[in-house]
Amino acid sequence: MLFTDSHCHFDFPEFSGLRTDIARQIRELGVHRIIVPGVSAAHWQRQFDTCRQFAPCYFAFGIHPWWVEDAKEEDLTLLPDYLLHNKVIAVGEIGLDAKIDNMAKQQEFFQAQLAIARSADLPVLIHHRRTHHLIQPLLKQYALPRGGVIHAYSGSFQQAMTYVELGFKLGVGGTITYERAQKTRDAIARVPLTSLLLETDAPAMPLAGRQGEINSPAYLPEVFRQLCQLRSEPEDLIAHQLEQNCQQLFSF
Numbered sequence: 001m002l003f004t005d006s007h008c009h010f011d012f013p014e015f016s017g018l019r020t021d022i023a024r025q026i027r028e029l030g031v032h033r034i035i036v037p038g039v040s041a042a043h044w045q046r047q048f049d050t051c052r053q054f055a056p057c058y059f060a061f062g063i064h065p066w067w068v069e070d071a072k073e074e075d076l077t078l079l080p081d082y083l084l085h086n087k088v089i090a091v092g093e094i095g096l097d098a099k100i101d102n103m104a105k106q107q108e109f110f111q112a113q114l115a116i117a118r119s120a121d122l123p124v125l126i127h128h129r130r131t132h133h134l135i136q137p138l139l140k141q142y143a144l145p146r147g148g149v150i151h152a153y154s155g156s157f158q159q160a161m162t163y164v165e166l167g168f169k170l171g172v173g174g175t176i177t178y179e180r181a182q183k184t185r186d187a188i189a190r191v192p193l194t195s196l197l198l199e200t201d202a203p204a205m206p207l208a209g210r211q212g213e214i215n216s217p218a219y220l221p222e223v224f225r226q227l228c229q230l231r232s233e234p235e236d237l238i239a240h241q242l243e244q245n246c247q248q249l250f251s252f
C-alpha cells in the first residue's frame with residue numbers, strides 16, 4: 001500500500017537532523033509523497049531549500065493565518081513566482097482562524113490568495129478554526145475550479161458535506177484518533193470516500209497516546225488504520241481510493 005501525507009511541515013526545525021532517517025523510514029512504510037505547506041514569505045525559500053533534496057516532498061506556498069499579522073502586501077506579489085516550480089502542487093496553507101484577533105487582515109490575505117490560486121490554476125490547502133461559517137461563503141464566491149482540501153477537518157457531517165458539494169476534500173489526521181472527537185469521527189465515517197485525504201500535520205497534532213511527542217509522517221499508516229476502523233469499506237479499497245483522490249486533486 002502507498003500513502004501520501006497531504007500536510008506535513010517537514011521543513012520545521014523540530015525535524016532538524018532527523019529528516020534523512022525519517023525519509024528512509026517512511027519509504028519502508030509506503031509513505032511515498034509528502035506535501036510541505038508554506039506559512040510565510042520569510043520562510044518560503046528555506047522551506048524549499050530544506051526539503052527539495054527529499055524525493056517524496058512536494059510543495060505548497062502561501063501565508064498561513066498565524067503569520068498574517070507580520071505579513072506585508074508585497075509578500076503577495078512574491079507568491080506567483082514561487083508557484084511556478086514543477087514540484088509545487090497547491091497554494092497554502094491559507095485560511096481563517098477565529099482564535100487570532102485580526103480577522104480583517106486575515107480576510108484580506110485569504111481572499112487575495114484565493115484569487116492567486118484561481119489565476120495559477122492550483123488547488124488550495126485551507127486552515128480553519130471556528131471559521132467554517134466564514135470560509136464556506138468565500139469558497140462559493142471564488143468558485144475555484146481546482147478546489148482544494150480542508151486541512152485537519154473537524155466539524156459536523158453537515159459542514160463536511162457543504163465542502164464536498166463545493167468540490168473540496170477533507171484532510172483526515174490525528175483528530176480521528178481521539179475518542180472524544182465524536183462529531184468529527186462521525187462526519188469522516190459518513191462522507192463519500194472520494195472526498196478524503198490522509199495527513200499528519202507533523203510536527204503538530206500528535207496521535208492519541210503520543211501526546212507530548214513530535215508527530216511524524218511515519219505515523220501516517222496509523223492514521224490510515226484508524227480511518228479503516230471508522231469506515232465500512234475494505235482496507236485495500238480505502239488505500240487505493242485515497243491515492244486516487246490525491247492524484248485527482250493535485251495532478252502530481
Ligand SMILES: [Zn+2]
Nearest residue numbers: 007037093201
Ligand atoms: Zn499546517
